[in-house]
Amino acid sequence: MSFKNEWKPFFWLTAGFLAIYHLPVGQGRFDNAIVQALELVKWYAREHVLLCLVPAFFIAGAISVFVSQGSVMRYLGPGAKKLLAYGVASVSGSILAVCSCTVLPLFAGIYRMGAGLGPATAFLYSGPAINVLAIILTARILGLQLGIGRAVGAVLFSIVIGLLMHFFFRKEEQEKQVSMAALPEPEAGRPLWRTALQFTSLVGLLIFANWGAPDQASGFWIVVHDIKWFLAGGFLLLTVGLATGLTREENSEWVAASWGFAKQIMPLLLIGVLVSGMLLGRPGHEGLIPSAWIAGTVGGNSLLSNVIASASGAFMYFATMTEVPILQGLLGAGMGQGPALALMLAGPAVSLPSILVMRSIMGDRKTAVFILLVIVMSSFTGWIFGSIVAA
Secondary structure, eight states: OOOTTOHHHHHHHHHHHHHHHTOOTTOHHHHHHHHHHHHHHHHHIIIIIIIIIHHHHHHHHHHHHHSOHHHHHHHHSTTSOHHHHHHHHHHHHHHHOOOTTTHHHHHHHHHHTTOOHHHHHHHHHHHHHOOHHHHHHHHHHHOHHHHHHHHHHHHHHHHHHHHHHHHHTHHHHHHHHHHHHTSOOOOOOSOHHHHHHHHHHHHHHHHHHTOOOOSSSSSHHHHHHHTHHHHHHHHHHHHHHHHHTSOHHHHHHHHHHHHHHHHHHHHHHHHHHHHHHHHHOBTTBOOSSOHHHHHHHSBTTOHHHHHHHHHHHHHSOOOTTTHHHHHHHHHHTTBOHHHHHHHHHHTTTOOHHHHHHHHHHHHHHHHHHHHHHHHHHHHHHHHHHHHHHHO
16 A cells, blocks of 8 residues: 555644644633634524524525526626626625625625626625624714724725726636626516515515614614514515415525525534634633734734734624724724724624635635735725824
8 A cells, every 4th residue: 555645634634633632621711712612603603693694595595596697797797887886786785784704695696696706796895894884883982083984995995806806807707708698698587576576575684683773772773673573574474475476496496596505605604603713702702812912913003003903803703893892992902093994994894704605605716815905905094094093
């Protein structure tokens, strides 16, 4: 038997054995990190899987089954007019106000249906980053300057990142456009109004089931929050009612497509949340990496502190709007205004769990470029912002 081709598995087997052999079980920080990882994934399963991801999987499945490839190509394809494509991508993403994980099934749906890489990644960034309620909360709690900086930066980022992704992979996009143009015209399908109503019911269920409580005890938004379950229930009934009007084959295809997205995305997300919780903990609790290390490296407004803030944000997991109280604590610990904005622009848009899923959807190279663009642009934007507010 030749061991010439067995060095790689031997190396990984040995490395795995040594890692397990030297596990620091019994040490307080390590044991606490394990607990925080399990607490975070438990919280994620309770708060996000049923109310966020399940509706998102069904929306992604509906995109695959009920939306024609021609329609996606017309509005979001590589050859679509840029103003229309990026306008649709950024607006539709911002309406959902979802976290970096919930937007992934929707991104996968439109990308696989033929959307151009640029508009698709603009949508991928805008969904969690351009959250109107989170931006308002940022302005009220962290200050008007940070609120305006976040709003302007997030909108511009979604478009610029999309345009740069298209530019860097323009050869592949041109080939995709040519191959798509060769496809036959889709046959006339179900009525447009029925498809639109179906998506409205699903998006309404997703939005109102996850409607967060505002910081004020009165006003329009608290009224919406008080009746959110009635609104979500109404959209659920509408969704079920519309499903009964579908043929058996259509419902089977819809369920199968939704399950396909869930099967691909869910395991990677849960693994990512576990690792993120173990390394960085959860709000108010530390993981293996002490929060003092992060707070101590993001003081002032050096370019390095902005890079550290944006890179840390890109791998941390932020549920929708939790970045505001986390940043409030970091600012109190000495974090600079520039790094705070850098973290806000990078953190909500991407996370370790979402990076693992992005790799399975668009590959290593495109994922690496997307993450690098987010980190670099967030770093320089935070650095410039910090210099302006300090002047």
